[in-house]
Amino acid sequence: MILRLIMMMAAVFMILLQPACAGASAFGDKVANLAEIKNIRVGITSERVRIVVDAxxxxxxxxMVLSNPGRVVVDLSGAWLSPGAVRSQTIDSTFASKVRAAQFDKTTVRIVIETDAKKGGFDVFSVEGGPSPYRVVMDFGKISAGEKAEPKKPAAEPKNEEESEVKTGETEKETEPVKEKETPAKTEEKKEEVNIPEENPDEIEEPEFSGLKGKKICIDPGHGGEDPGAIGPSGITEKSITLKIGKEVKRLLEEAGAKVIMTRTTDTEVSPKHKQATDVDELQARCDVANKAKADAFVSIHMDSFSSRSANGTTGYYYIKGSASSRRLAAAIQKNLVKQISTESRGVKTCNFYVVKHTNMPATLIEVAFVSNPKEEKRLYSDAGAKKAAIGIVQGISDFFDK
Structure with a gap:
């Protein structure tokens, strides 16, 4: 009798469970057909803010553009917002002050950027490949003529922007902006053939560097591992150029008597969390390498990128609240790089980049050239170009310690 009762109860339970299982399956099928918005990243330079949506x-x-207050709204249709994606980020820039994301309805993710578009303009475009299968990129700031955005696709009747925040019921999470590099926008122009005269790196004269003996220098080749950084027109990644230059810098510094600490020497992440590391985890790991070694100077090597392939030149950055020593280091390296690799000088600028903010010694982040520029991409990836760039960086470090 008891066994029969147990069997009857089990049968009733299975009947009650079936609709729930069917509902869960239907929901899973529906989500599977939508694009998952995995992450929203923010990058800042003195000339623009770049927001990257990974899908x-x-x-x-x-x-659509809204006013009072100024906002740009980007609706992603056929998408759902991953629970792990950051919902809100404060942006320390004159071009944008905040980005928010919410699940507006069952199939629409809404991105709201608080910005005064009149201050520089904006551009929205999509990119495939690189660190994620698909990305929507939003640039705010100095957009060159012909690149200021019009809505790429006709928007439906504007939905109530505030409603998206109410529907999510999420608490906003603040994250510190992280400098980010992305693939240049796809264009309809034909790929140009770039011919750079080949140089023999062995014929490039290496100067005598002074003031470096006994100095501890931390060299940080930007990006690495799952993060390629920016990707040039021919497919060369920023991470490969920065590592190539970084290794050459290490060789020259050691020959001059310096002790060199590299944040990475292979194509890998620096954080022990590797692929599971957040952007901040990875950047802090690079700072930790320099801080634990008590380095005398920190140099982070990067390649710049922009949607226009004509953008070019070399820029030195130091923390906006940093020391005069950091500014001198940035200026010395930037000046010598321009001289060595014959690029346009884009000057020395302040920034809020994580790695120069959280290191305890004179620190600079150097944008050697533009990987999005076909000529600079090819030149800096060549053995001769990497060697010249390294000479410029080491000469700058030498000048810094000599004064």
């Missing part, structure tokens, strides 16, 4: 598949998007 696992292609999404359609529409844009």
């Amino acid at each position: 696992d598949k292609e999404v359609d998007y529409s844009t």
Whole structure:
């Protein structure tokens, strides 16, 4: 009798469970057909703010501009917002002050950027490949003529922007902006053939460097591992150029008597968390390498990128609240790089980049050249170009310690 009762109860339980299972399956199928918005990243330079939305598949998007207060709204249709994606980020820039994300409805993710578009303009475009299968990129700031955005696809009747925040019921999470590099926008122009005269690196004269003996220098080749950084027109990644230059810098410094600490010497992440590391985890790991070694100077090597392939030149950055020593280091390296690799000088600028903010010694982040510029991409990836860049960096470090 008891056994029969147990069997009857089990049967009733299975009947009650079936609709729930069917509902869960239907929900899973529905989500599987939507693009997952995995992450929203923010990058800042003195000339623009770049917001990158990572998705696992292609999404359609529409844009609209709202005023009082100024906002740009980007609706991603056929998408759902991953629980792990950051919902809100404060942006320390004159071009944008905040970005928010929310699940507006069952199939639409809404991105709201608080910005005064009149201060520089904006551009929205999509990119495939690189660190994620599909990305929607939003640039705010100095957009060259012809690049200021119009809505890429006609927007439906504007939905109530505030409603998106109410629907999520999420608490905003603040994160510190992290400098980010992305693939240049796809264009309809034909790929140009770039011919750079080949140089023999062995014929490039290496100067005598002074003031470096006994100095501890931390060299940080930007990006690495799962993060390629920016990707040039021919497919060369920023991470490969920075590592190539970084290794050459190490050789020259050691020959001059310096002790060199590299944040990475291979194509890998620096954080022990590797692929599971957040952007901040990875950047802090680079700072930790320099701080634990009590380095006398920290130099982070990067390549710049922009949607226009004509953008070019070399820039030195130091923390906006940093020391006069950091400014001198940035200026010395930037000046010598321009001289060695014959690039346009884009000057020395302040920034809020994580690695120069959280290191305890004179620190600079150097944008050697533009990987998005076909000529600079090819030149800096060549053995001769990497050697010249390294000479410029080491000469700058030498000048810094000599004064």
